[in-house]
């Protein structure tokens with residue numbers, strides 16, 4: 001450290017005398033630190049509220065466990081319908097021989113809502129031509145997993161869909 | 166909304182202009198690519214241009230939802246779910262984009278914000294850099310043009326400007342004709358509790374990716390097919406974005422054949438899959 005480049009030359013002090021080399025360097029370091037730190041703190045102070053503002057608020061989801069769909073007579077054989085299950089769609093299918101089945105209607109591929117396709121007797125997703133059989137198993141196209149199954153209960157002539165536990 | 170006078174006209178001009186903008190940007194991008202005009206010293210111009218193109222697609226994607234019709238609803242579901250596929254950051258990103266777990270009214274207002282405030286802000290910034298660089302560095306000249314050749318010049322005013330005005334006139338007229346004779350429909354109102362309608366598909370500039378996703382099998386080795394498919398598109402996009410940095414030949418003034426082959430391959434792929442997506 002015997003020969004320093006010019007920029008490290010001693011700083012003249014206010015009184016005109018040269019401040020010792022070390023002190024000038026320290027002062028400079030301190031200023032750098034204060035300015036840099038201040039700048040970072042300023043960025044954080046601006047960014048934090050912006051990010052928090054953009055973060056979607058947590059919504060207290062009402063946990064839905066069962067939904068009444070309607071009377072048996074209103075649901076034709078060999079048909080499917082979308083049931084509102086809390087905020088999620090569920091597909092209720094009545095097969096050709098009158099049996100009820102229910103699955104999550106959210107395609108396991110990329111989140112589209114599936115439908116019952118009568119002519120093929122499958123559950124079909126229009127978005128990328130995904131198909132599931134009537135047990136919810138993914139049988140063709142891109143869906144990677146089967147549809148989650150729901151329970152269907154018939155009490156008297158009233159049909160309800162329940163979450164499987 | 167459908168009662169606003171000339172609302173159909175403004176909507177159609179907006180949609181057509183947006184689509185033509187993407188088309189023009191894509192053509193511009195490929196012409197720059199094939200001419201290797203991205204080469205040193207214009208890397209930043211290329212980068213800002215590509216970012217603006219991506220942002221343009223973002224404009225398209227966010228704007229697509231705003232009419233809140235059936236197609237838009239499911240396109241947004243799929244599009245944001247794709248973001249959710251990215252490992253680690255995907256899920257939070259998806260929730261951030263949607264403004265919650267699902268596509269709802271919160272997503273709509275969020276996308277409106279992106280579309281009219283956030284994106285235009287970023288776009289303006291990039292555009293300024295892009296244009297300043299073009300202005301300072303001048304137009305790139307084709308490789309292989311020897312420096313000593315004689316350049317044809319013309320005065321900016323009035324010759325060049327008149328040419329420009331002529332082009333503007335033509336484009337504006339084309340736009341007006343398209344908007345009047347091929348207006349954009351609003352479609353059917355979105356219903357979160359309806360099935361995705363048959364024949365659903367995204368805007369044409371996403372079709373090739375959309376069609377490719379249809380062919381990807383559900384599982385490849387230990388990966389979900391869509392993760393792999395989307396990952397590949399991501400990597401390909403990144404490589405494309407960085408072409409000025411790995412195409413070393415053109416910055417040395419050489420015209421490497423590989424660049425042309427890769428470019429032709431990409432164009433053919435996009436064309437074939439767009440056509441498949443359009444007709445299937």
Ligand code: FES
Pocket residue numbers: 107108109110111112125126127128129130141142143243
């Ligand atoms: S979202 Fe259902 S097949 Fe892609």
